Amino acid sequence: MDTLLVDVMGKPVWMWLAFLLLVVVLLVFDLGVFHRHSHEIGVKESLLLSAFYITVAIAFGGWVWHHMGDEAAVLYLTGFVVEKSLAMDNIFVIALIFAYFGIPRSLQRRVLLWGIIGVIVLRALMIGAGVAIVTEFEWVLYIFAAFLIFSGVKMLWTGDDEYDVSQNPVLRFMRRRCRVTPELHGERFFVRKPDTATGKVLTYVTPLFLALVVIEFADMVFAVDSIPAIFAITTDPYIIYTSNIFAILGLRALYFSLAALLHRFTYLSHALAIVLVFIGSKIFVADALGLTKIPPAWSLSITLGILAGGIILSLVKGTPDVEDEDGTAVSSGDADPVRR
Secondary structure, eight states: OGGGGOEETTEEHHHHHHHHHHHHHHHHHIIIIITSSOOOOOHHHHHHHHHHHHHHHHHHHHHHHHHHOHHHHHHHHHHHHHHHHHHHHHHHHHHHHHHHHTOOHHHHHHHHHHHHHHHHHHHHHHHHHHHHHHHHOTTHHHHHHHHHHHHHHHHHHHOOOOOOGGGOHHHHHHHHHSOBOSSOOTTOSEEEEEOTTTOOEEEEEOHHHHHHHHHHHHHHHHHHHHHHHHHHHOOOHHHHHHHHHHHHHTHHHHHHHHTTTGGGOTTHHHHHHHHHHHHHHHHHHHHHHTOSSOOHHHHHHHHHHHHHHHHHHHHHHOOOOEEOTTSOEEOGGGSOTTOO
16 A cells, blocks of 8 residues: 555656546547447537546546645646647648548547557656656746747747648658558558568558558647647646646547538637747746746636637638639638648
8 A cells, every 4th residue: 555655756656546547447438338349420429529528637627626726726727728729730630641541530530549549658758758857957947938939929920831741751751661551451550461572471551550650740749839838837747647638538539520620710720829829928927027927727717718719709700711723712611621
């Protein structure tokens, strides 16, 4: 029993084990009950599953409040909201990747599930490294903050660029180094088949596996924004990791309902950019005002207000029309849903 009380990054082992056990239960329940067989996930099922994950995440926030206090709970919810919001932009890229490889919706579930498992491990490594760096060099937080402000201003100034999947360096490397089948083989990531030249049976990777690798790489790129953002909110490893993982756990469910709808929220990316600038500027503003930090409740309220403003503005003003190939104006709702 004493082992469970051992301190690991500021929290006893039992708190980490309780969280990890909950994550494992959710993944097993999702895989073994909700989606035992491959099928195309509809919007209704996607929204219900997403609501379930959000409910669990908020309930965990209540658990954090009970064991760590109200300030920790507010920081957890702020981190969850910020990470969930930044993940919205990731949905566009995931949609582009699936479209590029021609992955049908019935097989996308498998890629996203294994993608989330990979993210859980990668985020743990990245957050652990971040905690070690910030603990040793606290001034790094100012670099994180400045980077967030730069990223937000750049997003406001230049907007979103088209993501060219074919130019992904990891994809180009794998195509040079691996044998890749030209076609899908159901849910299989690897297949054994004879080489056309020698007749020898060799292992090939399928486009489904390439899509998984590219999605994992895309998440690492997005983590460049999200990890500094959460460190600008709190440096508590437990809050950072739990809020990150709960936001990502529901991303797969959210994808199927929002992939074709997010293009309607024209001003959401602007709101996300402002959120990045706000989070990054908090440290400098607090120093200028002689405060230890901006009160967590203010941060959460302002973040929610900015995001809500972006969504409402998008709904009120609508989306701009685009022109098809013959120059006829069409609603953006009829445009390609995977274009950013």
